[in-house]
Amino acid sequence: MPLTLQIITPERVVFSVGGVESVTLPGAEGELTVLPSHAPLMTALKPGPVVVRRGGEDMDVALSGGFLEVRDDRVVVLADAAERSDEIDAARAEAARERARAALAAREGEIDLARNRTLRTINDVVQSAQAYSEQLNKRKSAIEAKKKVEFPDKPAPPALERELENIDAELARQVDLIALKKRETAAINARYDTDKQRWRELIAAKGGEPAVAARAAIEGGAPPAGDAGPYPGVTPKK
Numbered sequence: 001m002p003l004t005l006q007i008i009t010p011e012r013v014v015f016s017v018g019g020v021e022s023v024t025l026p027g028a029e030g031e032l033t034v035l036p037s038h039a040p041l042m043t044a045l046k047p048g049p050v051v052v053r054r055g056g057e058d059m060d061v062a063l064s065g066g067f068l069e070v071r072d073d074r075v076v077v078l079a080d081a082a083e084r085s086d087e088i089d090a091a092r093a094e095a096a097r098e099r100a101r102a103a104l105a106a107r108e109g110e111i112d113l114a115r116n117r118t119l120r121t122i123n124d125v126v127q128s129a130q131a132y133s134e135q136l137n138k139r140k141s142a143i144e145a146k147k148k149v150e151f152p153d154k155p156a157p158p159a160l161e162r163e164l165e166n167i168d169a170e171l172a173r174q175v176d177l178i179a180l181k182k183r184e185t186a187a188i189n190a191r192y193d194t195d196k197q198r199w200r201e202l203i204a205a206k207g208g209e210p211a212v213a214a215r216a217a218i219e220g221g222a223p224p225a226g227d228a229g230p231y232p233g234v235t236p237k238k
Helices: 090-150 158-206 209-219
Strands: 003-008 013-027 030-034 041-045 048-054 057-063 066-071 074-079 082-084
Touching: 013 041, 013 057, 013 074, 013 082, 090 158
Parallel strands: 003 074
Antiparallel strands: 003 013, 013 030, 013 048, 041 066, 048 057, 057 082, 066 074
16 A cells, blocks of 8 residues: 655645555665565654655655654655745745754853853852952951051950951951852853753754744854853853
8 A cells, every 4th residue: 555645844735645655765864665564663763765665656855854744655844844846936945944043052152041041140159259259358358457457466355356356257258159150150150061962952852943043144154153251150262
């Protein structure tokens, strides 16, 4: 029994036909061919050509990636974008790449926004600790000056000495707090950088339009989408 093939994108049904003898597709693990009576299958597809054999003739479909489902001689391809060889439209393909770039930039923008919100909170704590430390140091300087003027040749009152001890202890706590927040800043930057990389790898593994757009940008010499940085605690690369 021949196959029934459907190739569907979010915008339209690119291909819907019966009587198909075979379909060769770019599987995530390598090229695969579906013949009648094929076992049920669901797998990811990477960018590449789909070759449809029908009536002894081949027709090509350019696929940007997606997912394949085979069941009961019905082959369904859910694609991010697809173009039949007899209808490839350069303008539409460019529009798809632009949408892909926008999608990638939007997701990375969300990651950057979350990063900046988190780092802003930490930065507020650091600034508060620094301002508090500055006030403590001013008070410490004032007490030490008072000791020199009022008690040059005799011990200062115990109350002054205790206040100095308390100030020193509090200054040490603020130093520890600032150091902790700097370590948190580094860890958060690393975590969000990892999130970005995972997002890019997910898109690439899926073979979606963003991956196609990224490759097209590189091959065409266009600059990649920029980050929303700079981020607190990160020194820009020169």
